[in-house]
Amino acid sequence: MKLKIDLNLGGFVRRGLGVACLSALAMLSAGCRLDMHLQPKYLPYESTDFFADGRSERQPVPGTVARGQLRVDELMFTGRENGVAASTFPFPITRADLERGRERYNIYCTPCHDYTGSGRGMIVQRGFPQPPSYHIQRLRDAPVGHFFEVMTNGFGAMYSYAARIDTADRWRIAAYIRVLQLSENATIQDVPDSERQKLSQPVASQSAGKQARESQ
Amino acid sequence: MSQIFHRSTNLVSRVSIYGAVLIIGALGYALYAIAMSPWYTDQNVKRQQPVPFSHRHHAGELGIDCRYCHTSVEKSSFAGVPPTQTCMTCHSQIWTNSSMLEPVRASYRDDTSLPWVRVNALPDFVYFDHSIHVSKGVGCTTCHGQVAEMALTERAGTLYMSWCLNCHRQPEKFVRDKSEVFNPYYESPSAAKQLELGRKLVKEYKIQSYQHCSTCHR
Numbered sequence: 396m397k398l399k400i401d402l403n404l405g406g407f408v409r410r411g412l413g414v415a416c417l418s419a420l421a422m423l424s425a426g427c428r429l430d431m432h433l434q435p436k437y438l439p440y441e442s443t444d445f446f447a448d449g450r451s452e453r454q455p456v457p458g459t460v461a462r463g464q465l466r467v468d469e470l471m472f473t474g475r476e477n478g479v480a481a482s483t484f485p486f487p488i489t490r491a492d493l494e495r496g497r498e499r500y501n502i503y504c505t506p507c508h509d510y511t512g513s514g515r516g517m518i519v520q521r522g523f524p525q526p527p528s529y530h531i532q533r534l535r536d537a538p539v540g541h542f543f544e545v546m547t548n549g550f551g552a553m554y555s556y557a558a559r560i561d562t563a564d565r566w567r568i569a570a571y572i573r574v575l576q577l578s579e580n581a582t583i584q585d586v587p588d589s590e591r592q593k594l595s596q597p598v599a600s601q602s603a604g605k606q607a608r609e610s611q
Numbered sequence: 612m613s614q615i616f617h618r619s620t621n622l623v624s625r626v627s628i629y630g631a632v633l634i635i636g637a638l639g640y641a642l643y644a645i646a647m648s649p650w651y652t653d654q655n656v657k658r659q660q661p662v663p664f665s666h667r668h669h670a671g672e673l674g675i676d677c678r679y680c681h682t683s684v685e686k687s688s689f690a691g692v693p694p695t696q697t698c699m700t701c702h703s704q705i706w707t708n709s710s711m712l713e714p715v716r717a718s719y720r721d722d723t724s725l726p727w728v729r730v731n732a733l734p735d736f737v738y739f740d741h742s743i744h745v746s747k748g749v750g751c752t753t754c755h756g757q758v759a760e761m762a763l764t765e766r767a768g769t770l771y772m773s774w775c776l777n778c779h780r781q782p783e784k785f786v787r788d789k790s791e792v793f794n795p796y797y798e799s800p801s802a803a804k805q806l807e808l809g810r811k812l813v814k815e816y817k818i819q820s821y822q823h824c825s826t827c828h829r
Contacts, residue, residue: 434735439689442726450724502676506701517673522705554700559682 472562474543481540486563488570496571499564503556512575524552529572530579542569647769654770657763658728661714664764670795671759677751677793688740692727695719730764731755737827747816748786750797753778759795775827782818783809789816 437443437451446453455461466472471485486492501510509516512529519525527534546565549555560568577585586594649655669675677684680697684690695718706712718725733739745751752758756767768774778785786809791797799805812818 431736432734436735438735440692440724442724448723502678506673506675506679517675518701518705521673523701524704552704554696554703558694558696559679 474540474547480538480544482538484539484566492567493570493574496567499560500568500571503560511579512572529576535576539569542572652769653766654768655765657765658730660728661726663711665762666758666764667760667762684741684745686742690741695725730766731770733770738829745792747818748789748792748812750787750792752795752797753785779820779822782820783813786812786818
């Protein structure tokens with residue numbers, strides 16, 4: 396008799412446990428539907444089985460012109476005027492443009508051309524063919540359109556940067572290359588009188604100036 | 612009539628009074644521990660990639676700016692995974708014989724995609740936008756961690772909603788100067804100074820502490 400009761404109790408506990416487990420599973424799995432997490436849509440660059448190349452993003456039909464992307468302005472988009480590299484900018488260059496140009500130059504160009512434009516950037520130090528310095532006479536004489544063209548189409552070992560840098564930003568970088576050329580070939584005559592005294596001041600204040608520049 | 616329950620069940624009933632509290636507590640703790648564990652969140656789990664790309668080498672040792680490859684981070688919701696052309700900009704000239712880079716060359720040669728494995732992914736009902744964050748002084752490393760020290764890239768946060776809200780509720784604890792957003796080695800000042808700087812920047816950048824559902828869920 397005693398044994399039988401024990402067995403019944405065991406069965407009761409087992410059934411109870413079983414029911415509890417099943418209901419817990421049912422409740423948990425009800426919360427496991429992922430159809431909102433994984434919606435039937437493609438996120439950028441998501442792969443797909445639908446197209447043969449496995450890409451969900453499609454190339455536009457050749458000749459497609461997106462709204463606002465009609466490239467009729469020869470100077471703006473090719474850097475050329477009447478077939479030769481232009482020596483003017485397609486839009487007036489302001490101080491803000493130069494600052495934007497410096498920022499973009501520091502991102503995209505310094506790995507090879509380095510911060511001064513000497514062509515001794517980090518990637519060159521690691522074995523990339525050295526580009527010419529911006530400060531040689533040939534490139535100082537080159538029209539700005541030349542720099543724009545090189546960025547747009549690539550040149551020698553350099554690939555095109557057209558996909559990475561907007562058209563207007565490529566012009567701003569060309570303007571900033573002019574700034575670098577000016578700075579590397581500047582003489583004391585180019586320094587305004589009011590600033591000239593600072594050059595002869597003691598080293599301490601110069602390093603303060605350097606810190607101010609770096610923190611910019 | 613005999614007793615239904617054996618004497619030994621007294622012990623069971625006594626234990627279960629305390630046990631219920633303990634078991635429920637332990638179960639709750641276990642669930643929490645599992646939910647916060649890297650096994651569940653993928654936090655700090657290195658992902659194997661088709662090419663063992665090292666951010667430590669490229670962004671850290673070589674000092675290449677984040678935006679050199681992630682070009683759309685300032686103007687799009689998506690920071691952008693670089694096309695193979697970006698890799699080949701340098702690797703058409705250096706490490707050209709490396710077998711490690713063969714998938715990159717094959718991708719360029721055959722115009723096929725490199726199947727990079729996503730490290731940070733949100734559920735499809737979350738609409739996160741990179742551009743607004745980087746233009747309001749949220750640094751890359753604030754969410755992505757010390758990427759410039761990661762050999763293989765890993766997820767730095769849990770990406771839970773609580774993790775997002777942690778900053779949305781108190782942006783002043785995290786924002787930095789706009790000029791430092793892409794600095795991979797930025798160190799935020801001490802807590803008190805960060806609060807002072809953060810409050811100033813929140814005002815200056817007009818950062819709004821959005822917390823309503825439709826900010827991220829649409």
